[in-house]
Amino acid sequence: MGKASNKYRIGVDLGGTKIEAAALDEAGRMLARHRIATPAGDYRATVSAARDLVLALEAKLGARGSVGVGTPGAISPATGLIKNANSTCLNGRPFDRDLSAALDRPVKIANDADCFALSEAVDGAGAGAPTVFGVILGTGVGGGVVVRGKLLAGPNAIAGEWGHSPLPWPRDDERPGPACFCGKLGCTEVFLSGRGLSEDHEAHTGERLDASEIATHASAGAEASLQRYEERLARALAVVINLIDPHVIVLGGGLGQIERLYRNVPRLWGAYVFSDTVVTKLLPPRYGDASGVRGAAWLWPKGEPE
Numbered sequence: 125m126g127k128a129s130n131k132y133r134i135g136v137d138l139g140g141t142k143i144e145a146a147a148l149d150e151a152g153r154m155l156a157r158h159r160i161a162t163p164a165g166d167y168r169a170t171v172s173a174a175r176d177l178v179l180a181l182e183a184k185l186g187a188r189g190s191v192g193v194g195t196p197g198a199i200s201p202a203t204g205l206i207k208n209a210n211s212t213c214l215n216g217r218p219f220d221r222d223l224s225a226a227l228d229r230p231v232k233i234a235n236d237a238d239c240f241a242l243s244e245a246v247d248g249a250g251a252g253a254p255t256v257f258g259v260i261l262g263t264g265v266g267g268g269v270v271v272r273g274k275l276l277a278g279p280n281a282i283a284g285e286w287g288h289s290p291l292p293w294p295r296d297d298e299r300p301g302p303a304c305f306c307g308k309l310g311c312t313e314v315f316l317s318g319r320g321l322s323e324d325h326e327a328h329t330g331e332r333l334d335a336s337e338i339a340t341h342a343s344a345g346a347e348a349s350l351q352r353y354e355e356r357l358a359r360a361l362a363v364v365i366n367l368i369d370p371h372v373i374v375l376g377g378g379l380g381q382i383e384r385l386y387r388n389v390p391r392l393w394g395a396y397v398f399s400d401t402v403v404t405k406l407l408p409p410r411y412g413d414a415s416g417v418r419g420a421a422w423l424w425p426k427g428e429p430e
């Protein structure tokens with residue numbers, strides 16, 4: 125197995141529609157970035173495409189880098205295989221091992237919410253904070269926990285996956301809650317995903333709007349829907365604060381772009397957090413779409429690889 129250079133880090137963000145790769149220097153500056161369409165439904169072609177992106181960056185930069193990958197779904201600790209990915213050709217495959225073989229070097233892999241959290245913790249909105257909880261509020265709801273610059277990685281590889289815990293302190297009209305793809309009812313994800321906001325709005329108003337239309341007040345009923353969303357997000361984050369007491373919480377994904385959340389949610393969560401004061405910061409992301417590749421690159425922490 126070849127040794128990686130410590131000159132720069134390459135992050136690969138494996139998405140359902142595109143694969144993106146970027147090289148960062150030690151200070152986190154982006155040296156080069158490429159993206160291509162994901163070969164739909166073809167696993168072998170996906171491995172080759174990721175390899176070719178890495179090699180193209182290296183040809184441009186004239187040296188080898190370390191390689192980290194952010195992927196949808198999760199890596200099963202039992203099998204080392206990808207599970208729960210919406211790009212279903214990845215499921216049941218050892219993508220990191222196959223890319224490692226194709227590139228003749230070790231490859232680190234983590235899910236995309238973990239990469240988002242890591243990117244924002246290392247040199248993003250949460251830079252300098254000892255503990256950061258990064259949340260993706262988008263098609264799904266995921267999260268990652270970073271402690272002193274490293275992802276918290278437990279034996280089940282699910283740290284931060286609070287989207288599939290029940291929405292806390294449910295009201296009577298939130299019980300048992302809508303069905304989630306995971307097989308349970310009333311998961312946090314079915315209330316806080318983009319689709320969750322859209323379906324809640326429709327249930328209360330009869331109007332079909334997508335989350336971005338609700339966020340820009342496309343109808344008179346939007347304000348009430350946004351207030352319900354904020355109150356639910358406050359409850360859901362209060363549980364995170366009670367459990368791990370992060371210094372900073374960063375919201376990514378499409379709904380993380382709704383500016384009022386950063387003003388309104390911290391006004392609401394105090395009613396649920398078990399503390400007389402709550403000084404936790406709720407911050408918008410610094411890197412947005414680039415946090416996928418950036419977090420994947422930072423899977424090799426500063427000081428590594430040797």
Ligand SMILES: [Zn+2]
Nearest residue numbers: 288304306311
């Ligand atoms: Zn669920």
